[in-house]
Amino acid sequence: MNAKALFVATTLVLFTVVGWGAETESTLTSVSTWRAGAAKVAITPNEPMCMAGYASRTRPADGKLTELWAKALVLEDEEGYRGVVLTLDLVGIDRTLSQSICDALKGRYGLQRDQIVICTSHTHSGPVVGLNLAPLHHQLLADPQRRAIDDWVASFQDQMIELVRNAIGNLEPSDVTWGSGTATFAVNRRENPEAAVPERRTQGQLQGPSDHDVPVLAVRDASGRLTAILFGYACHATTLSGYQWSGDYPGYAQMNLEDEHPGCVALFFAGCGADQKPLPRRTVELAEHYGRRLADAVDSVLLTTQMQAVQGPLRTSYSEIDLPFDELPTRDEIELNSKSDNRYEVARAEMLLKQIDGGDPLLPTYPYPVSAWTIGDGPLLTTLGGEVVVDYALRLKSELTGVQTWVAGYANDVMAYVPSRRVLGEGGYEGGGAMVYYGLPTSWAPCIEKDIVQEVHRQVESLSIDDTNDLTRSR
Known part of the structure; x- marks a missing residue:
């Protein structure tokens, strides 16, 4: 049996022995093997300042x-090895x-790159952030607005x-x-016209x-006091589109849980x-409603299921792969685009x-970030850069450990939409049309999902393998 099969088999045994979703109160381990600490700061x-996410x-x-x-x-295992998860309402x-x-x-703090995960909620009611979505925002702003962004x-x-x-x-x-x-x-916004959603639902x-x-x-x-909750969901934070700062439904969910x-x-x-x-949308009441539903889902796990105790070491990895673009445009083609009616x-x-x-020169690839953490014998947390479509989460869960596999998108570098092979072939906004707003030269190559x-x-x-052989971690 190879190492990956052993990892999956061990997890399946865990599900079989413990029983998934038993409706009992959460139980704690008798001996703590972790140290953890959490903190927060307002960044409003x-x-x-100009807001990010909408051209309108x-x-x-x-x-x-x-x-x-x-x-x-911050999670610190029994060996003193740390991992930091940063979550941002951006x-x-x-x-x-x-x-x-x-x-x-x-x-x-001596933290290596693989020990850090930066996750964004993708709220469309936050500020423009650096050069993210530069052609949509930063490139078109007047100097005073750019300076305000840079200062922030x-x-x-x-x-x-x-x-x-x-x-x-x-x-x-x-x-x-x-x-x-x-x-x-x-x-799924590609398959369901917004106006048809209430009836279809x-x-x-x-x-x-x-x-x-x-x-x-x-x-x-x-x-036994709850000090931190890390949770996720795979849905755009686009309930709101006005001119007021807001964490959208993820912000309301966090507020509800902290209250x-x-x-x-x-x-x-944010997941894939x-x-x-979130449909229907466009009202504060709906943002609050979806936030409350998500918080209730988290509380249901906390209060009515037998959560699994996490034991064992924290192991982390990070790399940037050379993700290929499709055929790059020529200079003549770019100059022609510079005369377009589309600003x-x-x-x-x-x-x-x-x-x-x-x-x-334009490069044929992009340094795409991929990270994986095994949190003891608990979740496998995979983080992917960009706006990742749902096919990735569904596939990785099916090939790895089911609900024990957590896939976060919008992490570490949000450089573009990241379509699956299916969505790339279908085209449309997620399939390639959105690349212009991120400033990348063309669509991704067909091998992207592979x-x-x-x-x-x-x-x-x-x-x-590291876990099975008890090898020394890369620091």
């Missing part, structure tokens, strides 16, 4: 529905900013360093458990794949929801021409 801009907006934010938060969870983060944060955390990003980076310091300072002996629940408000006729799993990691201190469990830090990561929407085509073309004229899934399997096998 204090000055008027024409002015800066003019109010606040909720705070925007950055949160950190539309995304670009590679340059992500690298800068990780470099600072390495210099300050500089302050935000400082906040992230202090945030992790506070989370490390809060480390204490903890019990860590995991489980999985269900929420059903996400709808009523009749049970919604079309297309979705991922309704709600993974939950719970952290409790020695007294229900005083002293707890609730952290959200690039082709999933976003023009903005991208100007960016690409500036890059070429600066001596940096390359990403192959890298996930490679990392999982490496981690399982």
Whole structure:
């Protein structure tokens, strides 16, 4: 039996022996093998700033529905090895900013790149973030607006360093458990016209794949008090589209959980929801409603299922694979695009021409981030960059450990939509049309799904070999 098969088989035995979803109260381990600490900080801009996510907006934010938060969870295993999960109420983060944060955390706390995961909620009611979605936002803004963004990003980076310091300072002996629940408000937006959704939902006729799993990691201190909850869901945070800062439904879900469990830090990561929407949408009431439903799904796991105690070491890996583009445009084609009637085509073309004229030719690949963590004998947490469609989560769960496999998108670098081979072939916005808004030169090559899934399997096998043979971890 190879290492990957052994990893899967061990997990299946766990399900068989323990029994999944028994409706009893959560039980804690008698001896804590973990230390954990969590912290949070408000990152809502204090000055008027342009908002990210929609091309239709024409002015800066003019109010606040909720705070925007950055949160950190530090897990430390029995050997003193640490992993940090950062969750951000932001539309995304670009590679340059992500690298800068990780470099600072390495210099300050000795954390290697594979020990850090940066997850964004993809709220469309947060600020423009650096060069993320540059042709949609940054490239078209006046200088004063760009300076406001740059100033906010500089302050935000400082906040992230202090945030992790506070989370490390809060480390204490903890019990860590995991489980999985269900929420059903996400709808496949490629297969269901928005106007048709209420009737189709009523009749049970919604079309297309979705991922309704709600993974939950719970952290409790020695007294049994809940101190942190990490949870996820695969759905765009696009309920709202106005001019007020808001965490959208993920923000409301976190608020509900923290209200229900005083002293707890609730952290959200977005799953593979690039082709999933909360429908119907467009009202604050609906954002609150979906947030409450997601929080209820988490609470259902916490209160009515036998969550599984996590034992064993934390193992982490990270790499950037050379993900190929399709055929690159010629300079003549880019110059033609610079004369387009579409201002976003023009903005991208100007960016690409500036890059070429600066001596940096267009590259045939992109350094795509893939990360995998095994949290003891508990969840396998895989994080993928970009706006990842649901096919990836469904496939990886089927090939690995089912609901014990957690797949986060929008992580570490949100550089583009990431279609599956199916969606790439079908085309449309997720299949390639959205590339212009991210400033990438063309669509992905047909091997995209194979390359990403192959890298996930490679990392999982490496981690399982490490666990099986008790090898020394790469630091």
